[in-house]
Amino acid sequence: MNSDKKAAILAISVVIPLTAFSLWLSEQNKAESLSGQGHKILVTFYPIYQFTKAIGKEKIDVSIIIPPGIEPHDWEPTIQDIQKMKDADMIVINGAGLESWITKVTSINPNVMIVDTSSDIPLLEKDSNGLDKIAKKDPHIWLDPVLAKKQVQNIADGLIKLDPQNANYYQQNANDYKAKLDILDNEIKTDLSTCDKKDFLSFHDAFSYFSKEYGLHQHTIVGGLDPETEPTAPALQQITKDAQSLGLNVIFTEEAANPRVSQVIADEIHGKVLVLSPLEVTDKNIDYISKMGQNLSNLKEALCS
Ligand SMILES: [Zn+2]
Structure with a gap:
């Protein structure tokens, strides 16, 4: 075998497959970054974390804003907390007045996508102690599994908007979770009846x-x-x-x-x-x-x- 032939064989058997492999690798990486991984999602507190995680699963990177062990009603972010929040791609809130501080985040980052899970839920008025001049809304929607289903869909809609490539994945997971909430709802009805x-x-x-x-x-x-x-x-x-x-x-x-x-x-x-x-x-x-x-x-x- 002369050296030209050797070089040609080497090219076919080693170099070309290697190039193909690294091309394939870079395609994989591209697909991964488009699949929602790397989207930084913040949620305000526990029930919202649970709902968001159930829908996004391994395709999202999600953290809780309000530290565990802290009551969400009286929590207020520090300036450092606000700074951390400004880099998020999406912030999921309960809404209904629970996180009134969220305007501090949107005022320094108008581009952050805020998903208000209370959207389209009819809210109850809440006059807590007669001292409040303005009637407040009652934020505790997550404790009603029927309303929680609506919250889950609002989160799914937000994730689909952020990462449309995985729309079917998010919607399917949301449907599965809503089915679990239906079972819970039925259990409550039956057990308490x-x-x-x-x-x-x-x-x-x-x-x-x-x-x-x-x-x-x-x-x-x-x-x-x-x-x-x-x-x-x-x-x-x-x-x-x-x-x-x-x-x-x-x-x-x-x-x-x-x-x-x-x-x-x-x-x-x-x-x-x-x-x-x-x-x-x-x-x-x-x-x-x-x-x-x-x-x-x-x-x-x-x-x-
Ligand atoms: Zn409460």
């Missing part, structure tokens, strides 16, 4: 949409939206009286509340304390559906006993 009681005492005013959906009556230990406040002694006395006359034997508490408050009432009525979680302060690795399932079983105990 056998209970005689309709009244329950939640810690803060988080279950108005839920109560409306399932024909229940919510009473609260603290009047406002903030679970970290505590009732005054006369208020506590009145709540205890009301709990007695309603025949309640379960008093609810929640993650951000001082559990002793609920315990004082429960002791008075010889009842017990259980958790009814508004899913505001919780670990992002805990699944929304199973957390709602725990709420359902505790509510069933309160309403059916």
Whole structure:
């Protein structure tokens, strides 16, 4: 074999396949960067994280803005937090007034895409303590699985707009998640339909949409939206009286509340304390559906006993 022939064989057997391989690699990389990976998505708090992750799965890079363990109602971003948010491609918020600080982000980055998951959801008015001059909206839509379905679709619509190439993927995942929410909705209806009681005492005013959906009556230990406040002694006395006359034997508490408050009432009525979680302060690795399932079983105990 002469050296020209050798060179030709070398070119065919090694160089060409190598070139083809590296071309293929760069095509793969291109496809990857177009597939939504690398899109920086921020979400404000736990339920929104769960919904967004269920739709985008491995195709999105998503982080939570409000640190776990912090109540979203009274959280305000620092200047550093705002700086971090300005590089996001998309920020998913609950809406309905929960994140009023979001205007600080849009004022320094008008191009960031804000997905308001409360879009097209009829909101309840919320006059928390009579001191607010402007009637506020009740933000707790995520606790009603029927409204959560709408939130899920709003997130899917946002992701599709950001990354249209994967539209079918996002819509299919959204449909799968909405089917799970349908099952949860049916479970709540079925499980609570056998209970005689309709009244329950939640810690803060988080279950108005839920109560409306399932024909229940919510009473609260603290009047406002903030679970970290505590009732005054006369208020506590009145709540205890009301709990007695309603025949309640379960008093609810929640993650951000001082559990002793609920315990004082429960002791008075010889009842017990259980958790009814508004899913505001919780670990992002805990699944929304199973957390709602725990709420359902505790509510069933309160309403059916
Ligand atoms: Zn709340």
